Amino acid sequence: MIIILQPGVDADGAEVASLRKRAEQLGVTTWVHRITGASRELVEVHLHGDTAAIPTELFAGLPSVERVVRVSQKYRLLGRHEGQLDAVGFTYQGVRFDQESCHVFAGLCAVDERDSVERMMAACARAGLSTTRMGAYKPRTSPYDFQGHGAACLPWVFEIAGKHAIRVIAMEVTHEAHIDEIRRALDEAGRPTGVMLQIGTRNAQNFELLKAVGQQREFPVLFKRGMGITLEESLNACEYVASEGNRDVVFCLRGVKSHLGEPHRNLVDFAHVPVVKRLTRMPVGIDPSHSVGRRERGPDGLADILHATAQGLIAGANLVLVDFHPEPKRALCDGPQALTLDELPHFLDDVRLVREAYLARRKLVAGKMAG
Ligand code: PEP
Ligand code: MN
Numbered sequence: 001m002i003i004i005l006q007p008g009v010d011a012d013g014a015e016v017a018s019l020r021k022r023a024e025q026l027g028v029t030t031w032v033h034r035i036t037g038a039s040r041e042l043v044e045v046h047l048h049g050d051t052a053a054i055p056t057e058l059f060a061g062l063p064s065v066e067r068v069v070r071v072s073q074k075y076r077l078l079g080r081h082e083g084q085l086d087a088v089g090f091t092y093q094g095v096r097f098d099q100e101s102c103h104v105f106a107g108l109c110a111v112d113e114r115d116s117v118e119r120m121m122a123a124c125a126r127a128g129l130s131t132t133r134m135g136a137y138k139p140r141t142s143p144y145d146f147q148g149h150g151a152a153c154l155p156w157v158f159e160i161a162g163k164h165a166i167r168v169i170a171m172e173v174t175h176e177a178h179i180d181e182i183r184r185a186l187d188e189a190g191r192p193t194g195v196m197l198q199i200g201t202r203n204a205q206n207f208e209l210l211k212a213v214g215q216q217r218e219f220p221v222l223f224k225r226g227m228g229i230t231l232e233e234s235l236n237a238c239e240y241v242a243s244e245g246n247r248d249v250v251f252c253l254r255g256v257k258s259h260l261g262e263p264h265r266n267l268v269d270f271a272h273v274p275v276v277k278r279l280t281r282m283p284v285g286i287d288p289s290h291s292v293g294r295r296e297r298g299p300d301g302l303a304d305i306l307h308a309t310a311q312g313l314i315a316g317a318n319l320v321l322v323d324f325h326p327e328p329k330r331a332l333c334d335g336p337q338a339l340t341l342d343e344l345p346h347f348l349d350d351v352r353l354v355r356e357a358y359l360a361r362r363k364l365v366a367g368k369m370a371g
Contacts, residue, residue: 077242093194107132110333154185162192172198176212214244255291265293270312285319286312
């Protein structure tokens with residue numbers, strides 16, 4: 001059961017304390033969540049335990065309560081519970097992430113040379129982007145492939161990010177210790193930028209790692225859908241993060257592993273954007289680069305990666321994670337799927353066009369529903 005409080009109710013005040021006491025006397029545990037919305041702060045009190053016999057009226061009539069929602073077992077913390085709850089988002093480094101926002105994280109799959117990072121971030125800044133991707137810890141299929149520079153590159157990556165006013169870097173972590181390494185490097189660099197901790201598809205069910213990113217609230221989490229598990233299993237993995245206390249999670253589709261996707265690297269699954277938005281309160285991202293996995297163009301002149309991006313955006317995606325590289329041939333990881341820096345302005349023009357079309361579709365359907 002979730003008790004949503006009236007706007008302005010203080011999470012640490014007497015009303016919430018007495019409400020929690022009343023609930024705990026009924027044998028359930030309570031958990032208070034503060035949610036920063038786009039326009040208001042929202043406080044929710046979650047009741048955990050056997051709530052089936054507790055009538056909602058017990059709380060619904062209290063002056064501090066806006067409404068009471070009975071939740072299903074599934075996706076307890078992140079679910080919308082049959083549309084009873086609105087989406088929630090978060091603001092990080094002054095950037096708003098929710099089911100209405102749309103951000104492009106264009107960057108390197110893997111940090112290689114300082115010069116690539118410099119040129120990549122300068123290109124982002126020129127294009128008006130303050131969000132990028134930079135892999136320092138790379139989970140590779142072969143142990144003989146480049147594994148990423150790890151903590152060693154963080155000082156200069158963060159310094160260059162600060163120089164180009166990059167506010168958020170999506171960066172994969174493959175071990176709990178990486179969270180501390182990132183925190184320490186940010187501190188030492190004087191906090192010039194921020195990091196969104198990426199959980200890669202290979203770690204989608206690494207429950208200890210999920211708990212570790214959930215146990216901290218400093219960094220938001222970008223969760224990549226597990227490539228060989230069901231959508232439900234991936235959404236449950238996000239609940240692992242949330243149930244440890246961190247609900248600042250973006251769910252990112254990245255294609256699923258199947259030979260049926262060939263010649264693409266994975267089978268593009270962006271038709272699931274509205275599904276995840278309907279089932280959960282999370283913003284939903286897409287990664288067209290790891291879905292398509294190659295730079296080829298169609299006869300219409302548009303790269304398959306741009307077509308896949310458009311498929312996700314026309315369906316309402318809130319974030320695009322996409323690989324670029326100043327010299328893809330020299331990239332140490334995933335060069336064949338990297339777009340070049342001179343393609344970035346056109347990529348962003350295409351993104352804007354499709355996003356506008358999505359917003360126009362929203363207007364059209366809203367008019368239809370009102371009429
Ligand atoms: C990545 O984004 O760098 C990556 C490895 O993606 P995924 O985990 O989706 O394969
Ligand atoms: Mn990659």
